[in-house]
Amino acid sequence: MKSIKWALIFRREFRSYFQTPLAYSVLSSLSLLGGYLMTSLMAYFQNSLVVTFWLGNMGLISVFLCPLLTMKTFSEERENHTRWLWQSAGISQGSMVWGKYLSAAALWTLILSMSLPIAFIMGKGALIGAGYLGVALVGYVLLAIGMTGAVMFESQIGAALWGWMLGLAFWMLGGIATAFPAPIQTALTFMGLQTHLDQFLQGTISVAAVGMYLISALIWIALSIQILRFRQDLNQRQGLRNGLATLMLGGVALWGISNVNWEVDGSGRIPGTLSAKTQKVLKEL
C-alpha cells in the first residue's frame, strides 16, 4: 500500500526535532523565560490577568522563537544532499512543504500546551482557552513565514533573519498602519498579528480573526510551494504567474473573511466591553 508522503515527511521531521538539540534547547529556554515572566507578573496581578499578560508576552516571544523551528527545514536537506532522495522518489513540493510545516506546527502546539495545566489552574477556562488559541494561531502564521524563508535561503541564518524581520513587521503592522490613509490602514490593521491577539486575550474568538490567521498561514505555505517548484523547474514566467495568483486569491480570501462578523465570547463579560477588573488594571497602566 502506498504511504501518504506528507505524513511520512511529517513523522521524520517531528522525530528529527528530538534527535538534535533544537527541540530541547527551545523547550528549556522557553520554560526558563516563561517561568521568569510568570513569576514577575504574579507580583503585580491577580490569577487570570497573570495568564493574560503572560500570553501577550508569549505572542511577542513567538516572533523570535518560531523562525528557529523552521530555519533548518530545507537548508538541512541541502547540506545532507537528501533533497535528491525526495526528488528522485517523486515526492511533490506540496508534500514536502506541508509535511515539514505540520511537524513544526505540531512542535509549537506541544511547546504551548506544556504550560496549559498551570494556566488553567490560575485562570478561567474559557478566557485562557481563547488566549492560548490566539497565541497558537500567531505561531502558525509565523511558522509559515519562516517556512518561506527556509525555502528561499541556502543558509539557516538567512532563513531565521527572514522569519524574524517579516514576523516582527507583521506583528507591528497594526501600529505601522496608522501612518497610512484610511483604506490601507484598515487592511494593514486587519493583517496585523497583534491586532487580533488582543481580542483573543480578552476571551473573544472571532471568525474573522481565526480566518485571518489561517488564510495568512495558507498564503505563506502556498508561496513556499511555488518557490520550491520554481527552484526546481526554473520556469520564471510560470513561477511569477503562480505567485501572483496565490497572492490575489489570498487577498480576496482575506477581504472576504474580514467581512464576517461572528464571534464567541468566553470572557463572561458583555461582548464588546472589557471586564471591570481588566479596565481597572489597564487604567492604572
Added chain:
Amino acid sequence: MIKFEHVTREFGNQKGVKDLNFEIHSGEITALLGRNGAGKTTTLKLMTGCLTPAAGKMTRQGSLGFVPDHAPVYPEMTLDAYLKFVAELRDIPNSEQGQAIDQIVSKFELEAVLDRIIGHLSKGYQQRIGLAQGLLHNPEILILDEPTASLDPEQQRQTREWLKTLAPRKAIVISSHSLDEVAQLASRILILKDGRLEHDIELRNRPLSNEEIGALI
C-alpha cells in the same frame, strides 16, 4: 527506458545542457563522461526528475534508484531507522520491508553498524549506505554519480563486480572520473562537451582503451 528528445536546461549565465538526444535501454551500463562543467550532473538530475527540461522532452519508464555523488543520508538517524524510512518512501509493502532491508544490508556488509547513528560512521560506510538506499527497492533504472569515489580499493572492486551482475536486468547509468572504472564496466559511453553530446559510442562494437577514451573527453 530513458529517452531524451532535444532536451535543454540552462541556468542563466551558468552552463547547463543543450539539445540532448539519446536513448538508454535495459541491459546496458552507460557511462556519462566529460570534463568538469560539461553537464554530466545536470544530465543525471534531468534523468532522475530532480530537474525538469527548459525545452525538449525527457521520458522514463520503470522504477528509479538514484545514488548521488554525496550519500543522501540524515546524520542524526540510525542506519536501521533510515533504511526503514527509505523503504516506506519507495513504497515497499510493509510485509516485504524486512526482507528487502536484510538483503541490502548483507549485500553491502552493513550488519555491524545497523544500530549506529549514520553521522558517526566513516565516509566509506556512508557511501555504501548511499548505494544501499538507491537499490533497496530493486529499481529497473539505476543512476549513479561517482558511485565508488569514497570506497577503498577492495570495496570498489566488489561494487563494480556487483554492478556487472545487475546489468543484464537493469538500465544503469554511471558518471565517473575513473577511466579504469568506465573501461571495466561500461557497454556504452556518452561524452559531453560544453553541455552538448559530443560522442555516443557502443563499446561492445568498438572497444576503446583508457587512452582513447581520455583523448575523446
